[in-house]
Amino acid sequence: MRTLLTLMKREIIDHVAYFVGAAAFSGLMILVMASAILGMEGRELENVAVGGSIPLVLVAVVGLCGLGVAQMYTDRTRKISALLIVLPTTRWQIFVARVAAGLLAILILVIPLAIAGTILIDMHAGEVPLYAGVLGDVLRSVFLVCFACYAVGLYAGWDRRSLTPTLGVLPVVMLIPLLVIIKGFGLEVAGILLVFIAACLAATWCRFSSSPL
């Protein structure tokens, strides 16, 4: 456990900009959400909320994909795992700590949104036509979309020796939120995203565990 925490701490300090960015971004989204809900009503609110949040979601997912790429790419170029692996660690521990740090960044982004969303919905209960459990569905989808984009970043970051071709994963990252926009927040989409995340993580682990360090 101590090893995992040390490795996680290293990941967080090395990529602190992404964690600060996630917190700042979450604050910005809360601000947009709050000003929209407090200042508008009904259809107008719906349009602004959807229209305003799509670009923000896209920025968030690109940022999280960037975190995944940065974690793996800097490891490879700076030979970080080559040093860590000769200390009392294993590749599995390095990988788990890395993913745990990524999850933490996602939670830093999503949890404040969840809290703010709950408060705002409670404040305006009845004013906005929402079905019960909408917040849970939205947050689950946001979390899974963020995680999926992060997992794509991890995979792409280790795969490429040069950073430029990694930009090739950006269309994939853009398509993931579109899946939710088109198919909605249902369990079906959650299932697809979970399978996608598992596949990305498994493929990344296979590469990471078998590559020369």
Add this chain to the structure above:
Amino acid sequence: MGDSPIVMENLVKYYDGRCVLDGIDLKVPRGCIYGLLGRNGGGKTTIIRILLGLEPATRGRTTLLGQDSAQLTAQTRSRIGYVAEGHHLIQNYKVRRLVGLCKGLAAHWNEAFFGHLIETFRLPMDRKVKELSAGMRAELNLALAMATDPELLILDDPTLGLDTVARRQFLELAIDLIQKQNRTILFSSHILGDVERIADRIGVLVAGRLVVDCELEDLKSRVKKFQVLFPTRAPESLYITEIIQQQSEGREMVLTVANWNPQKRAILETFKPESVTELPMTLEDIFIECTKPTVAPVWQKSEV
């Protein structure tokens, strides 16, 4: 296995279809300081990287402290110290942060000993690793490896890139540290003087094969070089086994032989040479003879 912290069995490694290691069999006994010699690109680093599980072998098996190299646990790794060729430390970290990271991951950390090393090496804790000189990086790497009191220490060409003064200073400190504590050490280098000063057993890698694996003193005593003068033209073959090098010009022949013994001398005498003069050989001479392209694996442990 218990008496051999390092074991390699039929180790083969191919890179892009090119054979880098060709069936290496080696056991390093506990408490031994083993010097692995070879020319640049001879496969020394590859052996070490495979041993540490940094890359897979194409074929064969390697174990460190009784555990398969590909599946070393964190607990086993905590008993191994490693100084990498080129000192792969995280360059953009400050020394203090790197030390903190290594300390945080170590199962055992000898703070007093590490402090002593840092003081001896005069390492600045507030500078970034990339700002250190090559010598300082080597010293930092050694200090980090030694602070965990490892039972097995692997040094991969640790003096590569150091100037003569830094190399001498590094080696003196390393020898001092090594002699104080009875531990198994695998030391690879292409600088013969370094190995000669530290190792008590050596292996020589040539074209991916281990052509020598014996004690240093054995090696020195068993390899002989002779200048032989024949009354007429030198014969094409002497029918002596374990000839490392044989060069003839007219009636003169220069012969380097492994495991020289009375039987081989008797065979040589049948050619009725006019004179046989033994030429002095340093480790460097032996190494040069061994690494010439025509050399076959001539003497390993079983044959010495």
